[in-house]
Amino acid sequence: MKKIGFLMAATALVAAGSAHAESHEGRATDGHLNIIYWQAPSLLNPYLSGGTKELEASSLVIEPLARYDETGTMVPFLVDEIPTVDNGGVSEDLTTITWTLSEGIKWSDGTPLTAADAVFTWQYCTDPESGCAQLSNYNDVESVEAVDDRTIKITFSVPKPFPYGPFVGAQSPIIQAAQFADCLGAAAPTCTDANFAPIGTGPFVVTDFKANDVASFVANENYRDPMKPAFATLNLKGGGDAASAARSVLETGEFDYAWNLQVEPEILNQMAAAGQGTVVSAFGTSVERMHVNQTDPDPELGDERATVAHPHPFLTDPNVSRALSLAIDREILVEAGYGSSGQPTCNVLPAPAIYASTNNDWCLNYDPDEANRLLDEAGWVMGDDGVRTKDGERLSILYQTSTNSVRQGTQALVKQMWEEIGVETELRNIDGSVFFGGDPSSPDTFQKFFADIEMYTNNFDGTDPERYMGNWACAEIPSPETQWQGSNMQRFCSEEYDALVVEFGQTAALEDRAALAIKMNDMLMNSGSIIPLVHRGGVSAHSNTLEGVLMNEWDSELWNIADWTRAE
Amino acid sequence: MSDQDRIFAQTVVDEVEERPRTLLRDVWSQFTAHRGAMAGLAVFLVIVLGVSFGPFIHTIDPTYSDFRARNQGMSLAHPMGTDNLGRDMFAQVLQGGRVSLLVGVTAMAIAMFFGTLVGVLAGYFRRLDGILMRVTDLFLALPILPLLLVIIMLFRDTLRKAFGPEAGIFLLIVFIIGITSWMQTARIVRGDVLALKEREFVLAARSIGTPAHRIILRHVLPNVLSPIMVSATLGIATAIITESALSFLGLGFPSDFPTWGRLLFDGANFMTLTPSRVIWPGLMLSLTVLSVNYVGDGLRDALDPHIRGR
Numbered sequence: 001m002k003k004i005g006f007l008m009a010a011t012a013l014v015a016a017g018s019a020h021a022e023s024h025e026g027r028a029t030d031g032h033l034n035i036i037y038w039q040a041p042s043l044l045n046p047y048l049s050g051g052t053k054e055l056e057a058s059s060l061v062i063e064p065l066a067r068y069d070e071t072g073t074m075v076p077f078l079v080d081e082i083p084t085v086d087n088g089g090v091s092e093d094l095t096t097i098t099w100t101l102s103e104g105i106k107w108s109d110g111t112p113l114t115a116a117d118a119v120f121t122w123q124y125c126t127d128p129e130s131g132c133a134q135l136s137n138y139n140d141v142e143s144v145e146a147v148d149d150r151t152i153k154i155t156f157s158v159p160k161p162f163p164y165g166p167f168v169g170a171q172s173p174i175i176q177a178a179q180f181a182d183c184l185g186a187a188a189p190t191c192t193d194a195n196f197a198p199i200g201t202g203p204f205v206v207t208d209f210k211a212n213d214v215a216s217f218v219a220n221e222n223y224r225d226p227m228k229p230a231f232a233t234l235n236l237k238g239g240g241d242a243a244s245a246a247r248s249v250l251e252t253g254e255f256d257y258a259w260n261l262q263v264e265p266e267i268l269n270q271m272a273a274a275g276q277g278t279v280v281s282a283f284g285t286s287v288e289r290m291h292v293n294q295t296d297p298d299p300e301l302g303d304e305r306a307t308v309a310h311p312h313p314f315l316t317d318p319n320v321s322r323a324l325s326l327a328i329d330r331e332i333l334v335e336a337g338y339g340s341s342g343q344p345t346c347n348v349l350p351a352p353a354i355y356a357s358t359n360n361d362w363c364l365n366y367d368p369d370e371a372n373r374l375l376d377e378a379g380w381v382m383g384d385d386g387v388r389t390k391d392g393e394r395l396s397i398l399y400q401t402s403t404n405s406v407r408q409g410t411q412a413l414v415k416q417m418w419e420e421i422g423v424e425t426e427l428r429n430i431d432g433s434v435f436f437g438g439d440p441s442s443p444d445t446f447q448k449f450f451a452d453i454e455m456y457t458n459n460f461d462g463t464d465p466e467r468y469m470g471n472w473a474c475a476e477i478p479s480p481e482t483q484w485q486g487s488n489m490q491r492f493c494s495e496e497y498d499a500l501v502v503e504f505g506q507t508a509a510l511e512d513r514a515a516l517a518i519k520m521n522d523m524l525m526n527s528g529s530i531i532p533l534v535h536r537g538g539v540s541a542h543s544n545t546l547e548g549v550l551m552n553e554w555d556s557e558l559w560n561i562a563d564w565t566r567a568e
Numbered sequence: 569m570s571d572q573d574r575i576f577a578q579t580v581v582d583e584v585e586e587r588p589r590t591l592l593r594d595v596w597s598q599f600t601a602h603r604g605a606m607a608g609l610a611v612f613l614v615i616v617l618g619v620s621f622g623p624f625i626h627t628i629d630p631t632y633s634d635f636r637a638r639n640q641g642m643s644l645a646h647p648m649g650t651d652n653l654g655r656d657m658f659a660q661v662l663q664g665g666r667v668s669l670l671v672g673v674t675a676m677a678i679a680m681f682f683g684t685l686v687g688v689l690a691g692y693f694r695r696l697d698g699i700l701m702r703v704t705d706l707f708l709a710l711p712i713l714p715l716l717l718v719i720i721m722l723f724r725d726t727l728r729k730a731f732g733p734e735a736g737i738f739l740l741i742v743f744i745i746g747i748t749s750w751m752q753t754a755r756i757v758r759g760d761v762l763a764l765k766e767r768e769f770v771l772a773a774r775s776i777g778t779p780a781h782r783i784i785l786r787h788v789l790p791n792v793l794s795p796i797m798v799s800a801t802l803g804i805a806t807a808i809i810t811e812s813a814l815s816f817l818g819l820g821f822p823s824d825f826p827t828w829g830r831l832l833f834d835g836a837n838f839m840t841l842t843p844s845r846v847i848w849p850g851l852m853l854s855l856t857v858l859s860v861n862y863v864g865d866g867l868r869d870a871l872d873p874h875i876r877g878r
Contacts, residue, residue: 243837263837264652266639270841299725332635336653405834408823409653415824416633426733427822434717443721450725 028219028232030566033546035558036255038245040212040238045195046171047125047132048188055170056259057236059556060217061108062173062200065099065118065152066164068554070282072352072463074168078105078113078201082164085508094159094508099167101150106222107176108205115146118167120177122154129185136467137165137172161508162464169462170556174201203229203562213238228562243267249541250277256543259557264406265339268539277544281341281537284553285351285468286459288342288410290399290531291490292321297398297450306449307479308491313393315452320395321528323374327421328414329366334534336413337406345535347521352463354510355517360525363532371421380422388422396424400444400451402432407455410533440484447478449489457536463554466504466513469520473501492529598870605866608859615856619665630659631824639842649844651834661848664826668808669856671742671827675807678746680753680800687757688784688792692765701758708751716744720819737821741814745807753799760792794868801864805857828853 041057043049066082069075074082080102083089090097105113122144125132142157144166154166166172176199183191197206201224204217217234237255240248245258250271261268261279272279296310304310314320330344346360380388380395388395399414401407408429415425428451430444436456443450460468470476474493478486497520504516524530540557542549548564551557599605626647638654640646648657690700720740727736764770765788773783812829814820821827828849835845869875 266652267837267841299729336635336638405837408834412631412653412655412824413633413635416631427824429823431819443725 026227027223027229030230031232033231033234033257033564033566034255035234035236035257035259036240036245036248037236037238037259038240038242039260041215041236042211043195044198044206044209044215045175046173047130047134047175048195049133052260053238056556056558057215058173058198059170059202059558060204060234060236060561061202061206062175062198063202064169064173065101065167066169067556067559068169068463068552069559070550070552070554072284072554074164076102078102078174090163094156094161094163096153096155097160097163098147099152099154101152102224103150105201105224107199107201108220108222109176109199110222111176111178112149113174113201114149115152116149117174117177118152119144119146120180121172121174122166124175124180124184124188125172127185127188130188132188134171137169139165141166159506159508161505161513162466164462164464169554170559171461176200204234223562225562230563230565246271246541249543250274250279253277253543256546257549258541261539261541262404262406264337264409265335265341268339268541272541275544277541279340279539279541280549280551281539282551282553283343283351283535283537284459285349285465286457286536286538286553287345287348287350287532288455288457288534288536289348290453290455290533291449292324292529292531293449293452293454294491294493294529297452299450303480306491308477308493312452314390314395315528317378318526318528319374319378320380321531323371323378323421324418324423325363325528325531326365326367326371326374327417327423328531328533329417330364330533331366333410333413337409338534338536341537341539342534343537345532346525348524348530348532349465349469349517349521350532350535354514355465355521357518357521357525359518359522368417368420375421382422386419386422387424394424395422396426397453398426398428398451399453399455400428400430400435401455402435403429404432410455438485445484446489447484447486449478449491453531454489455533465517469504469517470501472520472524473498490529492524492527494523494527497523595870598875599866602866602869604862605869608862608866611855611859612863615665615852615859616669619662619669622662623659623666626656626658626662628656628659630655630663630826632656639838641842642844648848649842651842651845652838657831657844657848660826660831661828661852664828664831664849665852665856667738667821667825668811668828668853671738671745671811672804672808672856674742675745675749675811676800676803678742679750679803679807680796681750682746683750683753683799684757684789684792684796686750686754688761688788690754691758691761692780692784692788697758700754704751704754707748710748712748715748716814716819719744733822734825741811741820744814745810749803749806749810753796753803756795756799757792760795761788764788764791790871794871797867797871798864801860801867804860808853808856 037053037057039053041053043054044058044061046055046058063077065078066074066076076082078101079099081087083097083099085092089099101113101115107113122138122141124130125134126138140156140158140160142155145153147153154163156163167174179194179199180191183194196209196211203220203223205220206215207218208216215236217236219229219232223229242260242262246261246263246268248254249256249258251274253276268279292315293306294312294316295306295308296312297306299305301310334342334344344364346363347357350356375388380390383389399411401411411427411429415427418425434442434444435446438445438447446454446456471487472492473488476486476488477491477493478484478489500516500520504513507513507516538551538553538557540551545567546564547567548560550560552559632655634654636654637646637650638652640650642649646656646658648661650656686700686704690697723740727740730736731739770783770787773787809829811820811827812832815827815830831849832846832853835849838845
C-alpha cells in the first residue's frame, strides 16, 4: 500500500509538471474520497446483475464507448466522436454502426484496449448460458467485428433508428477479453476474482472488494488523462438505510457522497441545515404513476380474474379516470413526499424535453368541482354515505402500492382527496420484494394487478423512448397465458396504438420520432388508463468540500468521478 | 345463657359472617397487598378507559389530514402534535390503542385457550401426550413468516369479502397470532400437570371415582392457573408487538388504519424533527406492556396458595 502511495505521489509530481492548468494540481493529489451506497454492491460486473448499485459501483472501473451526460446528451469516452449518419459512422440503411477507439487507451494493467475487447464483451453477454442482465442492450445485434485494432463494426439484423444500445451508457461497458476469457457462458458467475475486481479503463482500480460491504479503490495509473483522477484512494461503503446515509454526509460529515436518499423532504432539509453538505437532485424519466385497471379484478371470476375477458365495471370510462385525476392535488403530494426531487406531471413520458407532451396539462389544475361535474354527468349519484353509486355499483376503489413511507403518505392523501368527490378508497400496501418480485404464484405482484388502481415508479434507460412506449402494446398484457409476464400492467389495448409502436421502430428522423412519442403518450393519457402523478428525480448528497459533482439520471451518478476534486 | 353472653356470641357470629373466607376474597386481598400490581391495574384501566372513551371527547378524525398543520408540536388543538401529513397524533394514538389492545387481548385469549387445552390434555392423558407434543414441536418449528404469507394469500380475499377489509384483516391477524403463539404455554402447562397429577389430592380424588373432566376442572386447572396467567400477560405484550411487525411488512392492517406499532414505525424517521411521534405511541406501548406484566405478577402471587397469606 505504501509502495503504491509512493508511486501515486511520483506520478502526480510528473503529471503536475505537464502543461494542464486545472483547478486541482494533478492525479492523486486530493487524498481520500468516501462514498456511501446504502445498498451495497454484491459484485462489480454489471453484466451479472441488473441492480443499480452494481452498475454505479462498476462505473468507477469499467467504461462504455460513450456515456450520457447530465443533460442526456451522448459524450464520447473511449472514442473521439459519436458515429452518426451524417459523419458516416452509421450506414444509410441504419443497419451498421462503426466506432473508432481513441488512440493510446490502456487497461489499468498497462495493456492496450483493442476492438477485440468489444467483440469479446458482446460474445460474453450474448452467450445463451451466461444469463446476462444487460442482454436487451444487444437486441437485434447480428455481429460485432473488429475491423482493425481500433475499429468496431456492429451489424444489426433490422434497421436501427437508434443504434446506440451496445457499448453506450453504464449498462454496457467494455470488459477486458484477457481477464474474462475463461468466464464465458455458464462459467460467468464462477469467475469470482474477475467479477469482484474487473480490470478497466476507468479512473479507479479495485484493490479490495468485500461483497455487500465495502470496496476500496486507488487511482488508475494508466488512466488516459494524466491529470485525473484527483483522488488517490476511494472507499465505497454499503449498508444502513437512506436516512442514516443522508445523515452521514449532511450532519456528521463522515462521508463525502451518498446516493439515492429517498427520505421525506422535511427530514432531508433538517439534515442539510447542519451545513456539512448539499442535497443534489436530477430529473430523468422516472414517473410515479397510477395504473388504472381496465379489467375486472373481482375474486369471484377465479382464473379469469383481471384478464381482458372481463372489462372493469367502471374504470374503462375515461371520464371517471379523468375525474380521479382532477381530484388529486399533485402539488401537495410533491410537497409531502418529494420536495425538490419531484415535480407534478401529466405525462407518462416526461423527458427528454423533445419527447414531452404539453397537451395534458389540464391535470395540473386541482379542480374537484370539475371532477364532481364529470362524475355527475357520467351518471354517478352521490349516496347518503358520501359514496357515489350507479346501477347498484359503488364507486369503490382498491388502491395498492409497495410498502414505503412516502407511498403510504401519498395513499393517505389521495384517499382523502377522493373522498371529497364521493369515491370510496381501500388502501393496500405490499412488501416491495413481493410486489415487484414477479413470482407468478403470488397474487400480489404488480403484473397480476388484483386491484383497481396500483401505483409505482417506472422509467427507461438512456434517452430513447422506443422500447418504453412499446410497453403498452396489446401483446404486452400480462395474463395466465404469458405466465403473468408483460409490462402493460393496466391492460390497455388499442389497434391504433399498436400500429404506432410498429411505425416508431421504422422511423429514423429525430423530429418524427418525437412527434410519434408525443402522440403515443397523449393516447395513453386520453384513455385514462394511466394517471401520472410526480416526475421524480434522483436525490443524492455531497459534502461541501467535494467539487465537480454533476448529478446524472441518464447514466451512472459517478459518471464524471474523474473530474471530482476536493475544495481547498 | 345470659343476655350478655348472647350478645357476645352474636358479635362473634357477626364478625365471622362479615369476613367469610372465600377463595376469591383471599386472592383479592393478597392481590391488593401487591403494590406494583395495584399500580399496574390502575394504569391499565386508565389506558383502557382512555382509548375506549377518548375518541368521544377528542373528536378529530384520526385519518383526516390537515395539510397546513403538518409536523406540529404539542398544542391545545393537537395535544400530541401532528404527523408529516397533518394527521392528529392524539386521535391516532387513541384509535391505535383500541386496535392494539383488542388485537393483544383477543390473540392472547386464543393462544391461552389452545395452549391450556393442549397442555392439560397432553399432561393428563398419557396416550395423547406423544402426538400432542409432536404437534407442538411441529408448530414451534414452523417458520412463521412464510406461514403468514401463505395464510394471508389464501384467505385475505375471502375474509375481505365476508367481513369487509378491516374486520376481515382483524380476524385474520388475531387468528394468526393466536395460532402461532400457544406452544410455550402448552409446554409449561403440560409440565405442571404432569407433576400435579401424581400428587396425593389428585390420587385421592381419583380413588373416590371422580371422573377425569371433574378432576381437571376442580383440582388441576386451579393449580396451573398461575403459569397460565403469567403466559397470558406476556402474551398480550408479544401479540401487540407481533401485530406491529406484521403491519410494517405490509401484511397487517391497511396503512391508514393506525395501530401503536405502525405509529412507532412511521415515526422513527421523524424522531429528530417531531419527537412526539415516537414518544407517545412508544410510551403507551411500554406502559401497557409493563402494567400488564405487573398485574400478571400480582395475580401469580395471589393465586399461588403457597405464597398467599405470607
